[in-house]
Amino acid sequence: MRFLAEALAELIAPTRCAGCELPGTLLCPSCDRDLPRIESHHACAHCGAPYGALVCTECWSTEFAFEAAVALGVLDAPLARAVVLYKDANERRLGALLGTMLGTVVSEAWGSWPDVVTWVPPTDAALRRRGFDHAASIAKAVAVEIDRPAHSTLRRTRARDQRALSKAERARNAAGTFRLLDSPFKLQGSQVLVVDDVLTTGATLDACAEALLAAGVCAVRVAVVARAW
């Protein structure tokens, strides 16, 4: 039955490469090769910017609450297209694919550092618009890849879409936006990895890290699929 359902789904909406629309695969070998990956030895260890290993112009004047960041790649084609297809064109299978790839980056950078993997919760408006929690699927695939548990730990207290805001407005909007959920996982004293799809100014992830640290978490690092640049 499952095979039949998959075959039918394939007939209605054939699987296509997220980068070039080649049929039959979510990411073809050529687009995989062309993915604008960030080389961790060139990247800023603090904010994940692609060329900030020595002096990072993105974050040298910014104090983030999270101690380190990694990204799979730069928010550029074909990765940018994959993120859009995943979030806004309902190609949900990309969540697991991108999460698994990001998990490899995390384990190369930090081994099995985190005690738990969590993610940036969506705004109510984004959840209604998309119908799914987009960062959750990515985070769960990261967690499987690095063999750590994944738990939902945060909720939003105020919802305002970050996308139309300036850098300063984003920082103001994000501050105090997150509260802790009751979680079966004991966060106090733990090392937490927060996952999201894109890091732009870092304000949202910074606010998540602040909320977790205020709850007694000992350290927060972040991992994102794409770093805006």
Ligand SMILES: [Zn+2]
């Ligand atoms: Zn392709």
Ligand SMILES: [Zn+2]
């Ligand atoms: Zn930086």
